Amino acid sequence: MTTPDTSSAGPTPPSTGVRAAGQRDPDRRQRIARAAIEVVAEVGVEKLTHRKVAAAAGVPLGSTTYYFKTLDDLLVSALRQAADDDVEHLRIWAAGLDAGGDLAEALAELVLHYLGPARAETIVEHQLYIAALHRPALQHVSQEWDTALAELFAGYTDAETGRALSVLFCGWQLQGIVREQLPERADVEASFRRLLGR
Amino acid sequence: MTTPDTSSAGPTPPSTGVRAAGQRDPDRRQRIARAAIEVVAEVGVEKLTHRKVAAAAGVPLGSTTYYFKTLDDLLVSALRQAADDDVEHLRIWAAGLDAGGDLAEALAELVLHYLGPARAETIVEHQLYIAALHRPALQHVSQEWDTALAELFAGYTDAETGRALSVLFCGWQLQGIVREQLPERADVEASFRRLLGR
């Protein structure tokens, strides 16, 4: 196998002028990454292939290998994209959170959102999270992901509580995605409330 | 490793069948399943192949397909085996638990055990757990696994608390396996203590 050489200069030397020349589809790279996420959601990481991604993105096979030298590159970008999208979503959630509201209730709501309407995204994130276990480049992203989660929650309480909340949050997600029946909202809420010390 | 025969002209060369075959080996099926667990621990689910399992188990390729018609069969058995081994381990842990001891402390100890000495097993279990997401046959096993966990913990408290403890427990495991640094024992213990209502 070839060594993934993503950081060093590829066949494109640093042009001195404006790089806008001939860039006909700048979003394509991101579209492919998102298509990869879609494929993982549908068939799982272990069945992710260049061809399936190409089909899902509606681009020729050559495009996927053009933008991503190796399958691992594609996986890395997919996880980054998923993590970014997720953190973005969390920020919006946090922004809309009532300052004086009940945090436990809001967290329970969030859990149920991730297990209900956003279940597909949740499944993908966990797949990629687990896939990171054998890919050092991905571990970094995964760590940052749940560090961001802990810090977000810590903003409403303190560092230790924030961390504990993020752990419990991930736990609910993990146990939730293998069951078709959602957990009881009251149970979820109660568990968060206990962590918050009532 | 089998020697590749690239000089094939005849469809069936008269092999002399030197190896002793027909030797009964009732444990072989289980050995192969455990070898599959080993392979998953080393290379991840997405790279699990009949050949790697055969090599790890020290059996010919034909054996793996003889005992497990398809790769999914092998995965199912591997998850079952891992779950059984894990529940067995938990029972031993529970049996050795001091009746009047501090549950939060014991749980923290257990978490650190799973992230330290038993890290490889933990990683495998999570991989298989996630692999179950696209395999209905496996979902059942995964569900039973964390149901057993919740019930075990419930034995020391109540149903709702047991469930919450199992969720937090899974959460600590999940966040722990992507980091090389173990969480602080005090933090883990404190989180369990809060769930237990002090």
Added chain:
DNA sequence: TCCGTTGGTGTACAGATGTACAGGTCTGGT
């Protein structure tokens, strides 16, 4: 206008993989 450069694509190919299956070996019953 023309042509070099860069972005993008179709196709080929070597290798790996799942799986079938013919054939060898041994056990147990008679």
Added chain:
DNA sequence: ACCAGACCTGTACATCTGTACACCAACGGA
């Protein structure tokens, strides 16, 4: 002793895979 059937293994093969790379298309400077 003998044989039928269960147990086990080596090998073949169609298929799928990642990836390389020759080729085409558009843009922009001259």
